[in-house]
Amino acid sequence: MRLEAADLPEPASDRDSAPFPVIRVAPDGFILYANPASGPVLAAWHSQVGDRLPENWRNHVGKAIESGLPVCREMVCDTWAMDLTFLAAKHGAGVDVYGKDITERKQNEGRIASQLEELQRWQDVMLGREDRVRELKREVNEALARLDQPPRYGSVVEEGGTVNVEGEGGAQ
Numbered sequence: 001m002r003l004e005a006a007d008l009p010e011p012a013s014d015r016d017s018a019p020f021p022v023i024r025v026a027p028d029g030f031i032l033y034a035n036p037a038s039g040p041v042l043a044a045w046h047s048q049v050g051d052r053l054p055e056n057w058r059n060h061v062g063k064a065i066e067s068g069l070p071v072c073r074e075m076v077c078d079t080w081a082m083d084l085t086f087l088a089a090k091h092g093a094g095v096d097v098y099g100k101d102i103t104e105r106k107q108n109e110g111r112i113a114s115q116l117e118e119l120q121r122w123q124d125v126m127l128g129r130e131d132r133v134r135e136l137k138r139e140v141n142e143a144l145a146r147l148d149q150p151p152r153y154g155s156v157v158e159e160g161g162t163v164n165v166e167g168e169g170g171a172q
Contacts (some may be wrong), residue, residue, distance in 0.1 A: 021099030029058035
């Protein structure tokens with residue numbers, strides 16, 4: 001059974017003036033209502049009021065109705081990133097879709113990921129440097145041992161005169 005917009009109660013006037021997308025979708029996936037802020041979402045779906053949602057988005061409508069739980073999905077609309085929440089409407093009237101602009105959050109996540117990658121590169125460089133310093137200390141101690149001299153770097157020598165790469169921090 002396909003519901004028509006006339007079968008639904010009039011959306012509250014605050015939906016019309018909401019600065020975020022508000023869309024009503026029938027259980028069969030037809031778009032029954034969209035406020036003016038929904039334009040970018042509808043454009044990304046290549047749809048308008050009266051059209052049927054693309055299949056992958058209709059699946060979210062079905063999941064929200066079947067489970068009675070919100071279904072959240074992200075999408076890109078032109079230059080915006082959107083978080084869409086599909087909520088089953090009362091009395092089997094379909095699903096209300098609410099959009100939230102998450103562009104700034106996504107940009108921040110990208111910056112944080114980039115910074116984390118840079119920190120990991122620096123950590124790798126520093127760990128490599130530390131390994132090389134230990135190796136050089138070990139080589140100096142081995143050269144001194146061949147000359148019957150005491151080790152210069154105690155931090156790489158264990159008891160009994162064997163080389164130790166653990167526990168830096170002894171006398172140097």
